[in-house]
Amino acid sequence: MTTLEFSYSLNKLSTSLKPFAMKLTRDLDDANDLLQDTMVKAYTNRDKFAEGTNLKAWLYTIMRNTFITNYQRMVRRGTFVDTTDNNHYLNSSSVQIENGVFGNLALDDIYEAIDKLDEVFKTPFMMHFRGFKYHEIADKLQIPIGTVKNRIHIARKLLKEDLMVYKHKN
Structure with a gap:
């Protein structure tokens, strides 16, 4: 292109x-x-x-x-944005901002866990993550669609086990 x-x-x-x-x-x-x-x-x-x-x-x-x-x-800096016309930045280290959605998983650990996957699981998983449909992955890798689904399922299971330390505890 x-x-x-x-x-x-x-x-x-x-x-x-x-x-x-x-x-x-x-x-x-x-x-x-x-x-x-x-x-x-x-x-x-x-x-x-x-x-x-x-x-x-x-x-x-x-x-x-x-x-x-x-x-x-923004969370690491602990910076608040004043929404007045002057847009002042007020740094405050005494305030901690928590967000359950983005705070539970460390992106570096996710990428590391993906890198540890066997290539046979990682390739279809990453293709699916990037937006490929199952049949497109099957065609590209020249394997049956059921195998593609199984490998993606196993990759998710392995990642879930590897990243269990981040599971939210109540």
Whole structure:
């Protein structure tokens, strides 16, 4: 895919990403910033996009990861944004922000657990994660669709066991 075709595809898909950005941020300005960050990252990393894969799923993944990274950075800093006209930043280390959705799992440990998977499980799992359908994975890997489903199921099971330490305790 040429740079021009890639840019056109990004521009065409940007409108479908806006509702997802709004759902994540719940603020119009933050959603626009997230969408812009996503488009910049996608464009600068266009060489990493595998042609023939699902561009929309790739963009959603970039957006979600960008949002999580920004959120975790904000939590680590313990920074509050004053929403008055002057937009002051007030640092406060005495306040701890907890969020059960993003605080339960450490992204680095997830990637490490995925890397530990045998290639036979990791490949179909990552293809499914990137947006491929079961039949597309089966065609690409030249294996039966039932085998694809089984390997993805086993990969999820192994990851769940490996990341059990992060299971929320009541």
